[in-house]
Amino acid sequence: MMMDAMKNLYIDTGRLVAELHELAAFSSCPEPTPAVTRVVYSDEDRAARQWFDGLFRDAGLSVRVDPIGNTFARWCPDGCDADAPAVGSGSHIDAIPHAGMYDGTVGVLGALEAVRALQRAGHRAKRPIDVVLFTSEEPTRFGLGCTGSRAMAGQLPADRLALLTDDAGDSLDAVRRRAGYDGDLAGVRLSDDAYAAFVELHIEQGPKLEEEGLDLGRVFAIAAPSTINFVVTGQGGHAGAVLMPDRHDALCAAAEMIHAIEQLCRSSPSPDCVATVGTMDIHPHAVNSIPSRVAFSLDLRDIDGVNRDGVCEAIVGENQRIAARRHVQVEHSVLNADPPADCDGPIVEALAEAADAGGYTHRGMVSRAYHDSLFMASRFPTAMLFIPCRGGVSHRPDEFAEPRHLEAGVATLARTLATLSGS
């Protein structure tokens, strides 16, 4: 029924691409764009949010910012029931060090362009449409991914949220206040009737769509992520003076553990299980000193949450055996172990219909990367829409999505938002 207005749907892809480039320039990365670093609450993040504020207001959207900076830009035209549960679409704009310019940003600027397209097409929304900008999806600063959406979904209590700490030892509560956000952190949690539906547009961050020559992916499930921190404590000493049999080198032990993690993950029954050790801190970190303490992070994911937990258990056990054999200590702490999420069937179906209406090819798929949608899905009917990215590459400066795929994604998102907000 909404398809009548949708005949006039026009996506301003040129403007969207230009905005993606403008956004990329808010970066602290020493390399030029497309390399991007945008850490939550940094000067660059704050400047980017201010820039967004202008875009939202230019589109006639009313902006609400919650106590940690999650931003809701609402379109509620004449005839729209302002009190009805809204339809939401959005993603994040923070970027890990030396990342690219499409991860997350496509979902926020794409949702904005979808709303502008609906406005131009004369869509008559019966419920509000929110463009959502989530705070701190990346774990870069506070060690925990999806901070904003976790708290919105009620899965991160206000006291734990306040005490998340960055490497400088500053609490999230202190940092957000310095960044200009205040108010009771308990207010971040959304009410049960906040959203009737939520859809996130995102680059695939994997190679499947490109390999199969498809325009779009309908995400029907999101993998279960888990983050575990390990600390290995051995015995330091002078690199010249302690003979090899007398050593309890924390880095040699950690190296053996990292090798074991790789092997245990590769040999797990689930082909979708992935394990990544991305950070490592060595003490005292001197060329001529035996490492006495090594801390490293493990990012472990699987579509099958039970398999993931089994692999995690096997890794912890093997690391303890390696430590015992080497007479070093190992401790671990589970930062998060989230369950996988099933997406909402009717929304996934709406995505299929919208893709067909635009003449785009598509397939159903799972997201192995996790997203704010993982947490939105725990409270509200949720799905995701993927577009291809070159070589499946993400979290790197050469991350790239073609304009025609951006257009396919935004057009399909717009049609889906029209359907979801039309009744």
Add this chain to the structure above:
Amino acid sequence: MMMDAMKNLYIDTGRLVAELHELAAFSSCPEPTPAVTRVVYSDEDRAARQWFDGLFRDAGLSVRVDPIGNTFARWCPDGCDADAPAVGSGSHIDAIPHAGMYDGTVGVLGALEAVRALQRAGHRAKRPIDVVLFTSEEPTRFGLGCTGSRAMAGQLPADRLALLTDDAGDSLDAVRRRAGYDGDLAGVRLSDDAYAAFVELHIEQGPKLEEEGLDLGRVFAIAAPSTINFVVTGQGGHAGAVLMPDRHDALCAAAEMIHAIEQLCRSSPSPDCVATVGTMDIHPHAVNSIPSRVAFSLDLRDIDGVNRDGVCEAIVGENQRIAARRHVQVEHSVLNADPPADCDGPIVEALAEAADAGGYTHRGMVSRAYHDSLFMASRFPTAMLFIPCRGGVSHRPDEFAEPRHLEAGVATLARTLATLSGS
């Protein structure tokens, strides 16, 4: 003949211990003493040198400082031939991050106390005695150990010395100028007749003397140190999206290399061969990003230089095989590969006689740690004198030498300097 004056030899051990504690307070380590961090040319290093300047002048020594801060505090009493090759004794005062308060410092303050003791005992030196403070023995700042002594020995040409670079990208030449040192770097090289003999007092940094209940070690050889930097380049990507078989994780490759280094070193024919990976830098260093580049250092030493070079070759070959199998690249650069040094027989013998004269127990031994003496030995007759340290521990805050061993070391050093300067 010198032993007459030596009957009156008195070591002020209490003052020496107090001075070691005063020196430890010149530290940028966030932890209190005995934890010490003193990086060359830092504010703490410069303040410590100023403090030394006062001590030297109080002892009536004339101070010469060379263009990179190597400091020579000379005692040339009446009857001493100011033009004769001198007798030198000294060590370094820079300390790696989170180190202890005895490594190096005992050799500088000990030499000063030895000279003060000789003055009190009425020793009539026939040639000058220099207390030497070497600049930048630790490789912490410029990546290369024994910068000062290398250059003094003529093994580090002025142009290469000038261009050594710290992590901030600043050249040694620029940094030394900011620290107040200038003059032609070619002037650091000592003339052939600078020293008739050189002796360095040092803590053992190993457990042998303590285990055998001995007071002193006469060092007759110094192990050959080598430093090699490796850079592994793989492929980055999102931790969630790239399946295990598709990965070329630089850290997983580096972990396997570190394990191989440990095994190759342990299985080498020489029991004295030691290998240490002490530093590692991971790019991009994010929890949810596959490492694309890992750089790590290898410190490799052996008393047997030929065996060390063989192990090094085996490590380089094995790392290349690991890299090829994983479809990543590895590059290496040899920062230094110094030959081992034999100490001077007559000086080692003089140490034995001096130890016997004081009633101290002692043994001959090799130094597995390297020291400025390694480079002094390439130009001048040189030996070292070791005192025990608790548990063989060094480069850690719990590094400790007992006052009675400090006294044994300084008394024996003083008697040796008396012998060497008496004719």
